[in-house]
Amino acid sequence: MKTRYPTAGIRTRAAGGLALGLFILQALCLRPGWATSGQEAGLGETELEKRRKALDSWVFEPVSLENSTYVFHMDRHTSSFRLSVRRSNVGYYSSWNRKGFCSILLKNGETTPVDKVENLNASSDRIRFRAGSSSRELPPIWLEWRKIKDGNQLALAFDVPEESREQVSGLRLLDRSLWISDSDNGEILLPRGVGELHRAAETGPLEIRLDRPLAPGGETSASAYSLPVIGLSRLAGALAFCWSDPEAALTIKREAVDDEKFPGKRGIFTSADFNGHSGELTFLVPTEINMEIMETARVYANWVQGGRNLDSLRFKTSKREDLRAFIGAAMWRPSMTADARGPLASREVRYDFKQLGAVSRHWKEVLGIDRALVVPENWLATGAGEDGQLTRWNAAGECGGNSELSKAAEEIRSRGHLFGLGVDLDQLYNPPPEKTLNRSEAWGAAADVVRTTDSFNNLAAICDPQLLFINETEGLDPGRQDWGLLLASRADLLSETEKIFGLVGISHALPGDLHTVSLFDRVLQSKLAAASSPTAFPLVPAIYGHVARLGFGGTDALGPSDAAGFLCCLLYGQPPVYALPPGLYFKSPEQPAPGGGEAASSCFAREAGWTAGKKLGAHDLFIKNTYEVSTWLSRLCARNRLTSHRFLTADGSVQESFFSADLRVLVNFGKTPYKDKEARVVLPQYGFLVRHPFFLAFHALEADGLTYDSPAFFTVRSLEGKMYLRAEQVRIYQGMAPGKISLGGRVFEVDRELKTKVW
Numbered sequence: 001m002k003t004r005y006p007t008a009g010i011r012t013r014a015a016g017g018l019a020l021g022l023f024i025l026q027a028l029c030l031r032p033g034w035a036t037s038g039q040e041a042g043l044g045e046t047e048l049e050k051r052r053k054a055l056d057s058w059v060f061e062p063v064s065l066e067n068s069t070y071v072f073h074m075d076r077h078t079s080s081f082r083l084s085v086r087r088s089n090v091g092y093y094s095s096w097n098r099k100g101f102c103s104i105l106l107k108n109g110e111t112t113p114v115d116k117v118e119n120l121n122a123s124s125d126r127i128r129f130r131a132g133s134s135s136r137e138l139p140p141i142w143l144e145w146r147k148i149k150d151g152n153q154l155a156l157a158f159d160v161p162e163e164s165r166e167q168v169s170g171l172r173l174l175d176r177s178l179w180i181s182d183s184d185n186g187e188i189l190l191p192r193g194v195g196e197l198h199r200a201a202e203t204g205p206l207e208i209r210l211d212r213p214l215a216p217g218g219e220t221s222a223s224a225y226s227l228p229v230i231g232l233s234r235l236a237g238a239l240a241f242c243w244s245d246p247e248a249a250l251t252i253k254r255e256a257v258d259d260e261k262f263p264g265k266r267g268i269f270t271s272a273d274f275n276g277h278s279g280e281l282t283f284l285v286p287t288e289i290n291m292e293i294m295e296t297a298r299v300y301a302n303w304v305q306g307g308r309n310l311d312s313l314r315f316k317t318s319k320r321e322d323l324r325a326f327i328g329a330a331m332w333r334p335s336m337t338a339d340a341r342g343p344l345a346s347r348e349v350r351y352d353f354k355q356l357g358a359v360s361r362h363w364k365e366v367l368g369i370d371r372a373l374v375v376p377e378n379w380l381a382t383g384a385g386e387d388g389q390l391t392r393w394n395a396a397g398e399c400g401g402n403s404e405l406s407k408a409a410e411e412i413r414s415r416g417h418l419f420g421l422g423v424d425l426d427q428l429y430n431p432p433p434e435k436t437l438n439r440s441e442a443w444g445a446a447a448d449v450v451r452t453t454d455s456f457n458n459l460a461a462i463c464d465p466q467l468l469f470i471n472e473t474e475g476l477d478p479g480r481q482d483w484g485l486l487l488a489s490r491a492d493l494l495s496e497t498e499k500i501f502g503l504v505g506i507s508h509a510l511p512g513d514l515h516t517v518s519l520f521d522r523v524l525q526s527k528l529a530a531a532s533s534p535t536a537f538p539l540v541p542a543i544y545g546h547v548a549r550l551g552f553g554g555t556d557a558l559g560p561s562d563a564a565g566f567l568c569c570l571l572y573g574q575p576p577v578y579a580l581p582p583g584l585y586f587k588s589p590e591q592p593a594p595g596g597g598e599a600a601s602s603c604f605a606r607e608a609g610w611t612a613g614k615k616l617g618a619h620d621l622f623i624k625n626t627y628e629v630s631t632w633l634s635r636l637c638a639r640n641r642l643t644s645h646r647f648l649t650a651d652g653s654v655q656e657s658f659f660s661a662d663l664r665v666l667v668n669f670g671k672t673p674y675k676d677k678e679a680r681v682v683l684p685q686y687g688f689l690v691r692h693p694f695f696l697a698f699h700a701l702e703a704d705g706l707t708y709d710s711p712a713f714f715t716v717r718s719l720e721g722k723m724y725l726r727a728e729q730v731r732i733y734q735g736m737a738p739g740k741i742s743l744g745g746r747v748f749e750v751d752r753e754l755k756t757k758v759w
Contacts, residue, residue: 043183043263043264043265048183048263048264051261051262051263052263054261055082055091055093055263058080058081058082058091058093058094059073059074059075059080059081059082060075060077060078061075061076061077062074062075062076063076063120063122063127065124065125065126065127065145065147065154067147067152068086069085069086069087069152069285069286069287070083070084070085070086070152070154070283070285071083071084071086072084072145072154074127074145075099075117076117076120076122077116077117078099078100078115078116078117079094079099079100079101079102079114079115079116079117079129079143080093080094080095080099080100080101081093081094081101081145082094083154083239083283083285085237085238085239085285085286087237087285087286087287087288087291088235088236088237088238088286088291089237090234090235090236090237090239092178092232092234092239093177093178093179094177095113095175095176095177096176096179096257096259096262096267096269097259098113098115098175099113099115100113100114100115100116100175101114101174101175101177102114102131102143102158102171102172102173102174102175102177103171103172103175104131104133104138104141104168104171104172105168105169105170105171105172105273105275106167106168106169107166107167107168107169108167111172112133112135112136112138113133113135113175114131114132114133114138114143115132115133115134116131116132116133116134117129117130117132118130118131118132124147125146125147125149126144126145126146126147127144127145128142128143128144128145129142129143129144130142130143131143131158139163139164139167139168140161140163140164141158141159141160141161141164141168141171142158142159142161143156143157143158144156144157144158144159148282151306152284152285152286152287152299152302153282153283153284153285153303154282154283154285155280155281155282155283156173156280156281156282156283157278157279157280157281158171158173158274158278158279158280159277159278160276160277160278165277169275170273170274170275170276170279171273171274171279172271172272172273172274173272173273173274173279173281174270174271174272174281175271176253176269176270176271177269177270177271178232178239178241178270179267179268179269179270180200180232180233180234180267180268181200181234181257181262181263181264181265181266181267182199182200182201182264182265182266182267183263183264183265184200184234184235184263184264185199185200185201185233185234185235185236186199186200186201186232186233186234186264186267186268187199187200187232187233187234187293188200188230188231188232188233188252188268188270189230189231189232189233189293189296189297189537189539190208190210190225190230190252190539191210191225191226191227191228191229191230191539191540192208192210192222192224192225192226192526193226193523193525193526193527193536194226194523194524194526194527194536194537194538194539194540194541194572195226195536195537195538195539195540195541195542196526196535196536196537196539197293197534197535197536197537198252198254198268198535200254200264200266200267200268201266202254202266203266204254205253205254205255206252206253206254206255206268207251207252207253207254208222208251208252208253209222209223209249209250209251209252210223210224210225210249210250210251210252211223211247211248211249211250212224212225212246213225213228213246213510214226214508214509214510214522214523225250226523226539226540227300227511227539227540227543228242228243228244228246228248228511229241229242229284229296229300229539230242230250230252230270230296231293231295231296231297231300231539232270232293232296233291233292233293233296236291236292237286237291238286238291238292238293238295238296238299239283239284239285239286239296240283240284240286240296240297240299240300241281241282241283241284242281242282242284242300242303243272243279243280243281243282244280244282245274245276245279245280246481246483247274247275247276247483248272248273248274248279249272249273249275250270250271250272250273251270251271251272251273252268252269252270252271253268253269253271254266254267254268254269255267255269282303284296284299284300284302284303285299286298286299287299292644292646294542294642294643294644294645297539297542297543298542298643300543301542301543304511304543310514310515310547311515311547312546312547312638313326313327313518313546313547313548313549313638314327314546314638314639316503316518317503317518319502320502322413322418322466322502323418323466323502323503325370325371325372325373325416325417325418326371326373326418326466326467326503326518326549327371327549327634327635327638328371328575328630328631328632328634328635328638329371329372329373329417329418329575329631330363330369330371330372330373330575330576330578330623330627330630330631331372331373331375331549331551331575331576331577331578332359332372332373332374332375332577332578332580333374333375333376333377333422333469333551333553333554333557333577334350334351334356334374334375334376334377334580335350335376335377335378335554336349336350336351336352336353336376336377336378336379336396336399337349337350337378337379337396337398337399338350338378347396347398349396349398349399350582350583351376351399351582351583352398352399352400352404353376353395353399353400353404353405353407353408354400354404354407354408355583355584356374356376356408356412357407357408357411357412358584359374359580359584359585359586360372360374360411360412360415360417361411361415362586363417363623364415364416364417366586366614366616366620367616367620367623367624367627368624369623369624369627370416371416371417371631372417372418373417373418373419373420373467374412374417374418374419374420375419375420375421375422375467375469375505376421376422377421377422377469377471377553378422379395379396379399379405379421379422380393380394380395380396380423380427381394381395381396381397392458393455393458393459393462395462402462402463405462405463406462406463408463409463409464409465410463413464413466418466418467419463419464419465419466419467420465420466420467420468420469420501420503420505421459421463421465421467421468421469422468422469422470422471422505423468423469423470423471424470424471424472424473425442425443425446425470425471425472425473425476426442426446426473426475426476428446428449428450428455428470428493429442429445429446429448429449430445430449431445436475436476436477437476437477438476438477438479438480438481439472439476439477439481439486440481440482440483440485440486440489441482441485442472442476443485443486443489443490443493444485444486444489446489446493447489447490447492447493447496450492450493450496450497451492451496456468456496456497456500456501457500460500460501465501466501466502466503467501467502467503467504467505467518467519468497468501468503468504468505469504469505469506469507469519470493470494470497470504470505470506470507471506471507471521472506472507472508487510487512490510490512490513491512491513491515491516494506494513494515494516494517495516497516498516503518503519504516504517504518504519505517505518505519505520505521505551506519506520506521507520507521507522508520508521508522509523509544509548514544514547514548517548518548518549519548519549519551520548520549520550520551521551521552521553522552523540523550524550524551524552524556524568524572524574525552525556527568527572528552528556528565528568531564531565531567531568531669532564532651532652532653532655532669532670533652534647534650534651534652535652536652537645538571538572538642538645538657541572541573541574541642542641542642542643542645545572545573545574545637545641545642546637546638546639546640546641546642549574549575550572550574551574551577552577553577556577557576557577557578557579558576558577558578558579558622558626559578559579559618559619559622560590560592560602560604560605560618560619560621560622561599561601561602561605562601562622563600563601563602563603563604563686564601564669564686566604566626566630566686567667567669567686567688569630570629570630570633570665570667570688570690571645571655571656571657571665571667572642572657573633573634573636573637573642573657573659573665574630574634574637575627575630575631575634576626576630578619578622578623580619581619585617585619586616586617586619586620589616589617589618589619589620590617590618590619591617591618592605592606592607592617592618592621600671600685600686601686602618602622603684603685603686603699603711604621604622604625604626604686604699604713604735605618605619605621605622605625606621606625606735606736606737607621608735608736608737609713609733609734609735609736609737609739609750609752610624610628610733610734610735610752610753611624611625611735612752624735625713625735628697628715628733628735629688629690629697629715632695632697632715632717633665633690633695633697636659636663636692636694636695637659637663640659640660640662640663641659641660642657642658642659643658643659643660643661644656644657644658645657645658648666648674649670649674651670652669653668653669653670653672653674654666654667654668654669654670654674654683655667655669662692662693663690663691663692664679664689664690664691664692665688665689665690666679666681666683666688666689667683667686667687667688667689668683668684668685668686668687668688669685669686670685671685672685673685673687673701674687675702676689679691680702680703680704680705681698681700681702681703681704682700682701682702682703682707683698683699683700683701684699684700684701684711686699687699687700687701687711689703693723693724693725694717694718694721694722694723694724695715695716695717695718695724696714696715696716696717696724696743697714697715697716698712698713698714699711699712699713699735699736700712703741703742704741704742704743705742706740706741706742706747708738709738710736710737710738711736711738712736712737712738712740712741713734713735713736714732714733714734714735714741714750715731715732715733715735716730716731716732716733716741716743717730717731717733718730719731719755724743724758725743725744725758725759726758726759727757727758728757729755729756729757730755730756730757730758731753731754731755732748732750732753732754732755732756733753734750734751734752734753734754739751743758744758744759746758
């Protein structure tokens, strides 16, 4: 029996409501660039309609499964199927240009299509049959479609009896099925990195294989996936499917189709290979009026919720009062030494522990940052042990040792900031000499040490960190895993970490980790690397953005010239992680770019508005301005899930996200100003708009009827927990030189900041 991913739960809310649903449906019809019509694809409307109508006869003599959300018909002779979604009245079909939907993978290397049904047994709840083929006799293999009661799911499973296992290596459970075409505005949402959206209408071939959960080094592996789910959309009707076998392999191909029956000229085809004696896919059918492809994230979240409740980040941080500042905190993850693994004499010291406290004090007293998180990494002397026993921890003496580490942690916590520590996984156990453990063995060894020693209690006694971040090193052997050991060991270790320290972070999160993890890394790297790409799509933030912070560090941390990276954080409702030079950076600050930071990518590091005359360096200017937006946005996003994401231009330069119907984020990566008539704003390059009844922020050339000679930067925040247009107390923050803002039909003059009322 194969190990399954443990399911996890998410508390969800319906996406948007009727008004937002109709707005999204209209937007789908007007989607620019990639919405290739039948005429553009070389098919006349009459011919296209004829081909679509012919699909009605896809199944000749059906057996059926149905409930209030779908109707499933399978041909009782060939196993070809049509899965119709009731809400959208859109169908998804079995393999193109052949009968049936799957193939048998034989141990002699042959692949045999299943196109005959034998020993059919059908009821109102399930359809079970023995696989047959017109090309050869097959050993006994059983396939089953099963209706999942009280839900919008349909399961497809296979079982290879013991007498057939010497001949059968596995099944291709979907063999180029669930195809989508260019003429149907077909799209597929893949779980690589933050998520990838590919369209059938795009020119050029596409072939992607997903065959492993994200692992150390996995962010650079083209075959690693972040989540075991894929979303599909055709004719504005969405469908998702997921799997629980970590060793399943999915292949997605986009190619030209020269077939007089195909409803289009290009298509995307999906195959799913399972190597073993059993396997299962679960089809998730949308039930809401929101029919854009983001709906597949919502139905997957609901499916995960059915297995086990998954606490929100607000709940995780509510267990202790001191942890609540984690939401919206400005994060800094300094590497104390440049090479933690090298000999002590050769390690370059980048910070000492006293400097951590000094930076925290500077942020609080000079920049007015009330929420911050400091997570030093590469801080250990030679490892997490002494004399081979993991009972004591030794901070690097060059950085001040354990005593200074303890003082720094206490000082940081005293001003309401959070203090954490980063450790590598292999620093939690004694690695065997001259042997590299694989991933499952390493987690097992670390869990055993923590369970049987006082390792974590001793670390807590030194500096009482509120978060422990566990980094899976790339030195782990990527060989075949014992998935049962890996998942069980991770759950044990992460649970113990949360119990002792309060919050736990991890570099590479698997779905089951999110029960306990409050911070995980790497997933945003694909977005930061190509900010304006029309392919990067927030699948993971839509599912888990309210469950954990999506962090990043190292070379991805943001500095004064990273305006695009900041806009990425806004689009996904995540606070930035900041990069700082070694030492006390504010003692010898990096000066803003010439002309007050007029270089486009340094636009948020201008000395103007609140920062004017304070003689702050470029890093402080960037941190202050971006913090004033991101901290309040992320606090709102902790209550409002990401429900919609759109590319408003074909090249991806202008994008928007909705977090429920009330919270909109609009950004412009492109060099050409973008005008949004509905919001009454004109955004320059790296311009943005954040609009919520309680909070407004923008970087714009025009806003609410006011036109600016140079881009204005304002935030407007209600201080009373009500709409800022009606509040008695509103704080207006000025980040750039223009000092006028129009609110509620009035124009306000703002010098640095202003507390007032709008009405």
